[in-house]
Amino acid sequence: MPPTRRSLIRSTALLSLGLAAGCLGDGGPGGTANSTEPTTDTDATETQEPTEMDDTNETDGDGTGTETDDADGTQPANSPLLAVVDADDAPDVPVEHAVEVTEATTTDEHPPQIRVTVTNTSDSAVQLGDERDVFFRYVADDSDELTFLPPEDDYPADPGCWRLEDPLMVTSDYRTFSLDAGESRSKRVDLYGAAPKKGDSKTCLPLGEYRFETNFSTGVGENQTEQQATWGFSVSLEAQDD
Known part of the structure; x- marks a missing residue:
């Protein structure tokens, strides 16, 4: 099989992410001007269509959401199966999260993947930040695995292994984005194993149940009154039946 794009550049040791700085309200330089503009992220998975309100904190009956087959890559032997097993109730802020699995299996072409959706449940525009935290980008589980x-x-x-080398x-740049009343936005994130600590043996994605939690801020109204919130969910990585 010809080398994939991922394997050609896997020797890269560092990732530097440059994001536009911003903040909620007028608490920092340029915060108000930057935070009133929509994000310039060109993520192809982003959508402006609202989700069903009664599905916001629910997953599919088997907890795995939408699964795909391995037609787009070779599935390694003993690769784990990803499922969402639990999600928190919505916090007391004017937005709600939902999470679903979009790639349950591991292949040589892609790691397991989920889609995170956030919906403005109020009748006013809402600003949120940090954008990475809202969509669980660069968020580790409680055990840092x-x-x-x-x-x-x-x-x-x-x-096929998908553990960071x-x-x-x-x-640490802070970035905000806005949602109109009733608007939803979604982004996908891939699941990787954390880089092994010194002295640890290298393994691929470990089996077990893992909890992810994020803190974020919301701002509502002309004065952008700020509220802090925490939301999280748990996933499992289980061995597939033969």
Whole structure:
């Protein structure tokens, strides 16, 4: 099989993510001017169509959402199956999260993947930040064994294994975006194993149940009154039946 795009650049050791700085309200330089503009992210998975309100915090009956077959890549032996097993209730802020699996299996072409959707449930425009935290980009699980990363970039990881070979360098820039009343926005994230610590043996994606949690801010109204919120969910990686 010819080398994939991921395998050609897997020797890359560091990732530097440059994002436009911004903040909610008028708490920092240029915060108000930047935060009123929509994000310039050109992620092809982004959508402006609202989700059904009663589906916001639910997953499919088997907890895996929409699964795809392995027609777009060779599935490694003993590769785990990803499922969403639990999600928090919506916090007391004017937005709600939903999460679903879009790639349940691991192949040589892609790691497991989920889609995160956030919906403005109020009748006014809402600003949110940091954008990466809202969509679980660069968010690790509680045990630091796994991390979600944007699918549009490439990382130092072996195809089919998808454990990072080196830690990633991520900037601390703060970025906001806005949602109109009733508007939803979705982004996908890929699941990678965290880079092994010194002395640890290298394994691929570990089996078990893992919780991901994020903190984010919302701003509502002309004065952009800021509210803090926390939301999370749990996933499982289980061995597939023979």
